Amino acid sequence: xxxxxxxxxxxxxxxxxxxxxxxGVGFISQLDNPGSEVVLEGAIGAxxxxxxxxxxxxxxxxxxxxxxxxxCDGDVVTGPTAVFKWGGLQLQAxxxxxxxxxxxxxxxxxxxxxxxxxxxxxxxxxxNQEATEAGNAQIAVVSGxxxxxxxxxxxxxxxxxxxxA
Amino acid sequence: MSADARFKFAAKAMGTAVSVHIADVVPQExxxxxxxxVGVFLHDIEDRFSTFLATSEISRINNGELHMLDASPDVVExxxxxxxxxxxxxxxxxxxxxxxxIDPAGFVKGWAAERAVRLLxxxxxxxxxxxIGGDIQTHGVQATGEKWRVGIVDPHDASRxxxxxxxxxxxxxxxxxxxxxxxxxxxxxxxxxxxEFSSMTVIGPHLMWADAFATIGFSLxxxxxxxxxxxxxxxxxxxx
Amino acid sequence: xxxxxxxxxxxxxxxxxxxxxxxxxxxxVGAIIGALTLVVVGLWSRHGGxxxxxxxxxxxxxxxxxxxxxxxxxxxxxxxxxxxxxPLMERRYGLDRMFxxxxxxxxxxxxxLALHIAFSVASWAxxxxxxxxxxxLTGKEPYxxxxxxxxxxVLLVTISSLKWFRNKLSYEMxxxxxxxxxxxxxxSFSHQIVLGTDFADDALARGFWVAIHVALVAWIIxxxxxxxxxxxxxxxxxxxxTHEAEGITxxxxxxxxxxxxxxxxxxxxxxxxxxxxxxxxxxxxxxxAQPTTAGLRFTVKARGESSNAFTNIAxxxxxxxxxxYGVCTPDVVNSEKVLLVGGGIGIGPVMSFLEQLTPQHxxxxxxxxxxxxxxxxxxxxEGLATARNxxxxxxxxxxxxxxxxxxxxxxxxxxxxxxLAQRVVIVAGPESMVKAVQRGARAAGVPVExxxxxxxxx
Numbered sequence: 001x002x003x004x005x006x007x008x009x010x011x012x013x014x015x016x017x018x019x020x021x022x023x024g025v026g027f028i029s030q031l032d033n034p035g036s037e038v039v040l041e042g043a044i045g046a047x048x049x050x051x052x053x054x055x056x057x058x059x060x061x062x063x064x065x066x067x068x069x070x071x072c073d074g075d076v077v078t079g080p081t082a083v084f085k086w087g088g089l090q091l092q093a094x095x096x097x098x099x100x101x102x103x104x105x106x107x108x109x110x111x112x113x114x115x116x117x118x119x120x121x122x123x124x125x126x127x128n129q130e131a132t133e134a135g136n137a138q139i140a141v142v143s144g145x146x147x148x149x150x151x152x153x154x155x156x157x158x159x160x161x162x163x164x165a
Numbered sequence: 166m167s168a169d170a171r172f173k174f175a176a177k178a179m180g181t182a183v184s185v186h187i188a189d190v191v192p193q194e195x196x197x198x199x200x201x202x203v204g205v206f207l208h209d210i211e212d213r214f215s216t217f218l219a220t221s222e223i224s225r226i227n228n229g230e231l232h233m234l235d236a237s238p239d240v241v242e243x244x245x246x247x248x249x250x251x252x253x254x255x256x257x258x259x260x261x262x263x264x265x266x267i268d269p270a271g272f273v274k275g276w277a278a279e280r281a282v283r284l285l286x287x288x289x290x291x292x293x294x295x296x297i298g299g300d301i302q303t304h305g306v307q308a309t310g311e312k313w314r315v316g317i318v319d320p321h322d323a324s325r326x327x328x329x330x331x332x333x334x335x336x337x338x339x340x341x342x343x344x345x346x347x348x349x350x351x352x353x354x355x356x357x358x359x360x361e362f363s364s365m366t367v368i369g370p371h372l373m374w375a376d377a378f379a380t381i382g383f384s385l386x387x388x389x390x391x392x393x394x395x396x397x398x399x400x401x402x403x404x405x
Numbered sequence: 406x407x408x409x410x411x412x413x414x415x416x417x418x419x420x421x422x423x424x425x426x427x428x429x430x431x432x433x434v435g436a437i438i439g440a441l442t443l444v445v446v447g448l449w450s451r452h453g454g455x456x457x458x459x460x461x462x463x464x465x466x467x468x469x470x471x472x473x474x475x476x477x478x479x480x481x482x483x484x485x486x487x488x489x490x491x492p493l494m495e496r497r498y499g500l501d502r503m504f505x506x507x508x509x510x511x512x513x514x515x516x517x518l519a520l521h522i523a524f525s526v527a528s529w530a531x532x533x534x535x536x537x538x539x540x541x542l543t544g545k546e547p548y549x550x551x552x553x554x555x556x557x558x559v560l561l562v563t564i565s566s567l568k569w570f571r572n573k574l575s576y577e578m579x580x581x582x583x584x585x586x587x588x589x590x591x592x593s594f595s596h597q598i599v600l601g602t603d604f605a606d607d608a609l610a611r612g613f614w615v616a617i618h619v620a621l622v623a624w625i626i627x628x629x630x631x632x633x634x635x636x637x638x639x640x641x642x643x644x645x646x647t648h649e650a651e652g653i654t655x656x657x658x659x660x661x662x663x664x665x666x667x668x669x670x671x672x673x674x675x676x677x678x679x680x681x682x683x684x685x686x687x688x689x690x691x692x693x694a695q696p697t698t699a700g701l702r703f704t705v706k707a708r709g710e711s712s713n714a715f716t717n718i719a720x721x722x723x724x725x726x727x728x729x730y731g732v733c734t735p736d737v738v739n740s741e742k743v744l745l746v747g748g749g750i751g752i753g754p755v756m757s758f759l760e761q762l763t764p765q766h767x768x769x770x771x772x773x774x775x776x777x778x779x780x781x782x783x784x785x786x787e788g789l790a791t792a793r794n795x796x797x798x799x800x801x802x803x804x805x806x807x808x809x810x811x812x813x814x815x816x817x818x819x820x821x822x823x824x825l826a827q828r829v830v831i832v833a834g835p836e837s838m839v840k841a842v843q844r845g846a847r848a849a850g851v852p853v854e855x856x857x858x859x860x861x862x863x
Contacts, residue, residue: 008430012430013430013432014432016432016433016436016437017432017435017436017439017440020436020437020439020440021436021439021440021443023440024440024443024444024447025443025447027444027609027613028443028444028447028448028451029451030609031448031451031452031607031609031610032451032452032606032607032609032610033451033452033453138309138311138314139314139315139316139326139329140186140294140307140313140314140315141184141186141294141296141301141313141314141315141316142299142315142316142317142318142326143296143299143300143301143315143316143317143318143338143339143340143366144299144317144318144319144320144323144340144342144364145299145318145320145340145341145342145343145364146181146274146298146299146300147181147182147298147299147323148180148181149177149180149181149182151323152181152182152298153182154323154324155318155323155324156316156318156323156324156326157182157184157296158175158182160184160186161173161174161175161184161186162173162175169453192464195461198532288461289460289461
C-alpha cells in the first residue's frame with residue numbers, strides 16, 4: 001500500500017467530517033417538516049358538571065366568566081342561505097386571528113311572519129353580545145335540538161365544521 | 166407524505182348532519198379512512214333501522230317478515246334498550262307508534278353515534294368529537310388540552326348561543342327541545358306533554374342514555390330535571 | 406560511408422517513474438460516507454420516519470419501506486462511485502480492494518432492495534390485500550412496471566456475482582450480465598421521485614436527489630468513457646512475444662507514449678487489443694517486470710477466451726492500455742525481509758516484485774501451481790531470488806494430493822519459512838489463496854500491517 005510521506009495534521013483529518021456534517025445538518029433543517037406532533041397531557045380529572053345544574057331554569061347568561069376578548073379582525077365566513085317556511089336565514093361569522101369565533105351576524109332574517117320578526121328583533125341586539133361573549137371562550141361545537149340537514153347548513157355548527165381549527 | 170393536520174368532516178346522514186372534528190394531528194389518509202368508516206357505518210345503520218326503507222330490519226319486523234328475536238344483534242340490542250327505557254320512564258319514552266309498529270329512531274341516533282365513536286377510537290384517534298343532529302359524544306380533549314366546550318343553542322333562534330359548558334373527558338351532550346316535537350315523543354294520552362321550558366340539555370358519559378334522558382326529561386316538564394338526576398353522572402339543565 | 410544516426414535521443418532506456426500518491430485519507434472517506442448516511446437518514450427522519458414507527462402497522466411498514474429504499478440507493482451510489490475507479494481512491498486503496506468493496510456494497514444493496522420490496526408490499530397490502538398490493542406495485546402505479554423490471558435485473562446481477570454462480574460463468578459472460586445493472590438502476594429511478602414521498606412531496610429533497618444522481622452519471626461517463634478515449638489516443642504495439650511454457654506467454658508492449666507514463670512494478674493494466682472482433686474485451690494483466698520506457702512486460706496465462714487471444718497475439722498488434730492500477734508495490738517493503746507467495750496467474754506480480762528487491766530483503770518465494778507444466782519461468786525466478794540472497798520453494802499439485810492439508814496453515818508456513826514472523830508477506834493470486842495465506846500468516850505471528858495482497862479479482 002502507498003506509504004504517505006508525512007503524517008497528516010489533526011485538523012486536516014477532522015476538517016472534512018466537520019464541514020460535511022455542518023452542511024448535511026444545514027440541508028436537512030431546510031427540508032419540509034410536515035408538522036410537529038401535539039402531545040396532549042394526561043386525563044383531566046372528571047369533574048361533574050353539577051356546578052351548573054340547578055333545579056331552576058338558568059338565566060340566559062354565560063356559565064363561565066369570560067376573559068378579555070381579542071380583536072375581531074380575522075376571517076369572515078358567510079354561511080349559505082337556508083330557506084325556511086317562514087323566510088330565509090343566513091349567518092356571517094367572524095373569527096379572531098387565532099380562529100376564535102368572535103362575532104355572528106344574521107344577514108337575512110325571516111320577516112314574512114310578524115311573530116318571528118318580533119322574536120328576532122328582540123333577540124338581535126342581545127344575541128350578538130352574548131354570542132360574542134360565548135365566542136371568546138372558544139366554543140368548539142354547539143348542541144341543540146336535532147336540526148334537519150337544511151337547518152344545519154344555516155347554523156353555527158356548519159360554520160364551525162367548515163372553518164379550520 | 167401528505168401533510169399531517171387536524172381534520173374536520175361533515176355530511177348528511179340519518180336525515181340530519183353528522184360532524185366529526187379530530188383534534189389529533191394525523192395524516193390526511195388516516196383522517197379520511199376514519200371518516201369513511203363512520204360514513205359506511207351510519208349508512209349501514211340507516212339500511213337496517215330506517216322505517217322509511219321497506220328493506221330495513223325494522224320495517225320487516227313491522228310487516229311480519231322478520232321476528233324480533235331473529236333480527237341482527239344490533240337491532241335486538243336497540244329494541245331491548247327501548248323496552249327498558251319505556252319501563253324506566255313509565256311509558257313517557259315510547260318506541261311504538263299508535264298503530265303498534267316500532268320506531269326506535271329516537272334511541273338509534275344516540276346509540277349509533279356512540280358506536281361510531283368507538284370505531285374512531287379503535288383506529289387510534291384519541292381526541293375528537295362526533296356530532297349527530299345536535300347531540301355530541303366527545304373523546305379526549307381539545308387540541309389546546311382543555312375540555313371540549315359545547316355551546317347550547319337558543320331553542321328559538323339557532324343562530325344564537327345561550328350558554329356553554331365544559332364537558333368532562335369522553336362525556337356526551339344531548340339536547341331535546343321544541344323543534345323535536347312531533348318527531349319522536351309520543352307521550353301516552355294519560356300524560357299530556359306540556360313542557361314549561363323550550364329545551365333540556367343532558368350531560369353524561371354515554372350519548373345513547375343522555376339522548377334518551379333528554380327526550381324523557383323534556384317531556385316530563387319540571388319533574389324532568391329531577392328524573393334525569395336520579396341517575397349518577399347525568400345532569401340536566403333547561404332553557405326557556 | 407556515413408553511420409546511421411539515431412533519429413531521437415530516446416535510445417536511452419530508463420525506468421518509469423512511480424505514479425503520484427493520493428492525498429486522500431481514511432478519515433476523508435469515512436466523512437463522506439458518514440455525511441451521506443446522515444443526509445439520507447436525516448431526510449427520512451425529518452419527513453416523519455421515526456415518529457411513524459410503532460404507530461400503526463401501515464405507518465410502520467411504510468416508514469421502513471422508505472428507509473430501506475433510501476439505504477438501498479445509498480449503497481448503490483457508493484458502489485457506483487467505486488466504479489469510476491477514481492485515482493483519488495485507487496492510488497490509496499488499490500483497484501482490487503475497491504472492487505471488493507463494490508461487491509460488498511452490491512450485496513448490501515440487494516438486501517436493502519429485498520427488504521424494501523417486502524415492506525412496501527406489506528404496507529400496501531393492509532388496505533387492499535396482498536394480491537392487489539402486488540398488482541399495484543408491479544404495474545398499476547405509474548413507473549412501477551419499469552421499476553419492477555429494474556429490480557429483477559438488479560437481483561439477477563447480484564445473484565450472478567455470488568461466488569457459486571460467478572465460478573460457473575466465464576469472465577466475459579459475467580461482465581455482460583453485470584453491465585445490465587446500469588439499466589436496472591436507471592429504470593427504478595423514476596419511481597423514487599414520483600412515488601417516493603420523501604422526494605415527491607419535498608422539492609428541495611427531490612432537487613438534491615436528482616442532482617447527485619446526475620452528477621454521478623456524468624462522473625461515470627467521464628471516467629469510464631473518458632479514460633477509454635484517452636487510452637485510444639495513446640496506443641502501444643506488441644514488440645515482443647515469448648512462449649515460456651505451455652499456455653504461458655510473455656508479451657511486451659512498447660510505444661512512444663511510454664515516455665510520459667508512470668507505473669511501478671507490481672501494478673497491472675487493463676489491456677485491449679485494437680483488433681477486429683477483440684476490441685470490446687479488456688483484460689487485466691500484471692506487469693511481470695519493472696516497467697521502462699522500452700516497454701511494459703506482461704506474463705499471460707491462457708485461461709479463457711480473451712487471455713487465449715493474448716497468448717497467440719501477433720507481433721505489431723496495436724493495443725491500448727488503461728491504468729496502471731494496484732497498490733501492492735515494492736515500496737511497502739522498506740528494508741525488511743520478504744516472503745512472496747504466488748499462485749497461478751499471481752506469478753506475474755511476484756516476478757515484478759522480485760526484480761525490484763535487493764539482497765537485504767533475502768526474498769523467499771513460495772510458488773504454488775497445479776501441475777509441473779505450469780511452472781513457467783521457475784528458472785527465471787530462481788535466478789532472481791538467489792541473486793538477492795533468497796530462494797524459491799514450489800508447491801506442486803492440486804489441493805487433494807498435497808501432503809499437508811492446508812499448505813498455508815501457520816504450521817505449514819512456519820515449516821517452510823522458519824523466520825516468517827520477521828518477514829513482510831506479499832501474496833498475489835486468487836481470492837481463496839490470498840485469504841488462506843492471510844489467515845495462516847497472522848496465526849503464525851506476522852503483524853497484520855505486514856501482510857499485503859494483490860487479489861486476482863478477474
